[in-house]
Amino acid sequence: MRSVLDAKVTKALATRRGPDFVVDVDLTFDIGMTMIIGRSGAGKSTLLACIAGVTNPDLGLVKIGDRTLTCTQSGIALPMHRRRVGFLFQDLALFPHLSVRENVAYGIHGDTATRKERTERVMDSFGISNLWNRRPHEISGGEQQRVALARTLITEPTALLLDEPMSSLDPDTKSAIIDDLRLWNSERRLPVVYVTHDDSEVLAMGIRTVTMSQGRVVNDAPSTNARAHSSHNVSQVSALVVSFDPVTMVAQCRLMNSDIVIAAHRPGSTPGDIVTVALNPEVSSYDRRISHSS
Amino acid sequence: MKRYPSPTMVTFGLLGAAMLTVLVAPVVTLAFYLDAESLSSLLHADPRTVNAIQVTVVSSGASVAIMTVLGVPLGYVLARSAFPGRGLVICLIALPMVLPGLAGGILLLLTFGRLSVIGRIAERLGVSLSDNFLGIVLAQVFVASPLVIISSMVAFGSVDERLEIAAATLGDSAWRVFWRVSLPIARPAVMAGIVLAWVRALGEFGATMIVSYNPQTLPVHLWVRFQADGLSGAIPLAFVLLVLALGAAVAWILLSRPLPTNRHGLQSARKP
Numbered sequence: 001m002r003s004v005l006d007a008k009v010t011k012a013l014a015t016r017r018g019p020d021f022v023v024d025v026d027l028t029f030d031i032g033m034t035m036i037i038g039r040s041g042a043g044k045s046t047l048l049a050c051i052a053g054v055t056n057p058d059l060g061l062v063k064i065g066d067r068t069l070t071c072t073q074s075g076i077a078l079p080m081h082r083r084r085v086g087f088l089f090q091d092l093a094l095f096p097h098l099s100v101r102e103n104v105a106y107g108i109h110g111d112t113a114t115r116k117e118r119t120e121r122v123m124d125s126f127g128i129s130n131l132w133n134r135r136p137h138e139i140s141g142g143e144q145q146r147v148a149l150a151r152t153l154i155t156e157p158t159a160l161l162l163d164e165p166m167s168s169l170d171p172d173t174k175s176a177i178i179d180d181l182r183l184w185n186s187e188r189r190l191p192v193v194y195v196t197h198d199d200s201e202v203l204a205m206g207i208r209t210v211t212m213s214q215g216r217v218v219n220d221a222p223s224t225n226a227r228a229h230s231s232h233n234v235s236q237v238s239a240l241v242v243s244f245d246p247v248t249m250v251a252q253c254r255l256m257n258s259d260i261v262i263a264a265h266r267p268g269s270t271p272g273d274i275v276t277v278a279l280n281p282e283v284s285s286y287d288r289r290i291s292h293s294s
Numbered sequence: 295m296k297r298y299p300s301p302t303m304v305t306f307g308l309l310g311a312a313m314l315t316v317l318v319a320p321v322v323t324l325a326f327y328l329d330a331e332s333l334s335s336l337l338h339a340d341p342r343t344v345n346a347i348q349v350t351v352v353s354s355g356a357s358v359a360i361m362t363v364l365g366v367p368l369g370y371v372l373a374r375s376a377f378p379g380r381g382l383v384i385c386l387i388a389l390p391m392v393l394p395g396l397a398g399g400i401l402l403l404l405t406f407g408r409l410s411v412i413g414r415i416a417e418r419l420g421v422s423l424s425d426n427f428l429g430i431v432l433a434q435v436f437v438a439s440p441l442v443i444i445s446s447m448v449a450f451g452s453v454d455e456r457l458e459i460a461a462a463t464l465g466d467s468a469w470r471v472f473w474r475v476s477l478p479i480a481r482p483a484v485m486a487g488i489v490l491a492w493v494r495a496l497g498e499f500g501a502t503m504i505v506s507y508n509p510q511t512l513p514v515h516l517w518v519r520f521q522a523d524g525l526s527g528a529i530p531l532a533f534v535l536l537v538l539a540l541g542a543a544v545a546w547i548l549l550s551r552p553l554p555t556n557r558h559g560l561q562s563a564r565k566p
Contacts, residue, residue: 054459080462093460097478106474107464155464 003065038212039267086157369446395500429506445487486550
């Protein structure tokens with residue numbers, strides 16, 4: 001049985017000018033995907049680093065089910081390699097000196113036959129079997145993404161952290177990979193924390209979305225009814241930003257040649273900006289997100 | 295369409311050619327002065343020369359082993375940790391590289407010689423740190439190890455730290471991460487430092503002569519022969535040293551080929 005991830009983290013970060021920047025978050029990540037959005041410097045990556053054990057919080061408790069990973073009060077700080085938390089970086093961090101097969105098999109142990117069989121199975125499920133002996137620099141960005149995901153998931157982590165892993169991919173590749181990830185997670189049922197600042201990903205996923213600003217959670221929106229739908233049919237339309245709330249970082253965007261206004265998380269928006277909004281046509285109701293302008 | 299080199303390239307090319315002339319001319323000149331017969335007889339008949347070659351090769355090999363085992367970990371620590379006085383430590387490490395060999399030898403004699411505290415303790419334990427093979431190794435390690443340490447520090451410093459974090463999240467301890475990720479990626483630059491240190495140890499003269507005149511290494515023997523027989527005695531030995539150095543230069547080029555990098559210069563090699 002899989003367990004939820006609890007992260008109660010306080011971490012002060014020194015800044016060059018002015019007072020320390022404090023990340024102070026108390027979140028529970030259920031099984032399934034949770035998006036964390038917020039502008040650069042909101043504290044998203046620091047939160048992931050505290051969960052993965054890359055850094056230790058000044059104060060806090062991180063646990064997955066009954067298993068405590070960090071507890072500052074009792075001095076527990078499991079090292080990264082004992083946490084069983086998968087971490088996917090923005091630049092993927094594929095090992096350049098190893099082939100695709102060796103990258104995927106990196107985290108598994110056991111006899112050669114078992115490792116080979118498991119690696120083949122996972123590579124098959126992510127559609128990368130044809131890349132077996134290629135090096136990371138010889139494959140496309142989407143393929144690298146799949147290799148990194150396969151490498152992380154083959155170790156059967158108890159939670160998965162994704163730090164803007166698809167920021168450089170085109171929408172189609174991104175959608176296909178998100179579907180792969182969903183399919184995988186429908187069987188494994190892990191808490192997955194997905195950090196992004198890309199609105200199209202947020203809308204396509206249609207899941208619980210946490211907005212962070214200046215180290216704190218400023219909005220925690222529950223999942224929408226878009227969750228059950230495929231993300232393949234996401235379409236993108238241009239829109240005009242008519243207003244922006246700097247606290248929640250929600251912009252009201254009016255679709256071009258239409259009177260439909262969509263509320264979208266767009267950090268740094270300014271009224272008058274022309275932006276791209278992603279829509280999932282399969283979702284019949286955007287009742288929480290769409291209103292008609294007056 | 296044929297492209298002509300720009301005036302900048304022509305100017306730089308001429309300057310570079312002048313530099314190359316200074317570097318290559320002595321090597322070419324040596325070939326003109328080399329007498330094959332005297333070289334052959336020297337190597338076959340003179341036991342002092344053969345002994346000097348043996349001492350040089352074995353002592354530089356031992357020095358390289360010590361420098362690698364002690365210097366590479368130090369380079370890793372300096373690359374991966376921040377502590378007060380780190381800059382000062384790096385300065386101290388680089389000091390033997392810029393210190394004249396003879397001055398380095400005097401420092402070593404003061405620290406490890408028979409009259410020093412460490413030297414006397416070692417003598418009591420039945421080990422002498424000067425005027426023997428050990429003294430040669432000590433001098434070579436002193437002058438050449440900064441090359442290993444600093445090249446390792448730079449090599450490990452350029453390994454994207456996220457690769458190490460990724461390996462740790464995949465279940466590897468810091469020890470395994472070092473052997474499976476950090477070292478293989480840093481290997482070309484680390485190897486380059488080791489080969490350069492070997493060459494430096496091979497040609498070490500000043501500190502070795504002060505700390506341990508005997509048994510004679512090839513550079514010391516070269517000096518002795520030059521004093522006794524002039525150029526005719528020294529040229530064959532210079533050629534032997536040149537051949538060894540050439541071998542090291544080839545090894546340096548072969549071993550220091552870099553890994554493929556991505557557009558950011560990171561080794562994680564993600565394609566855009």
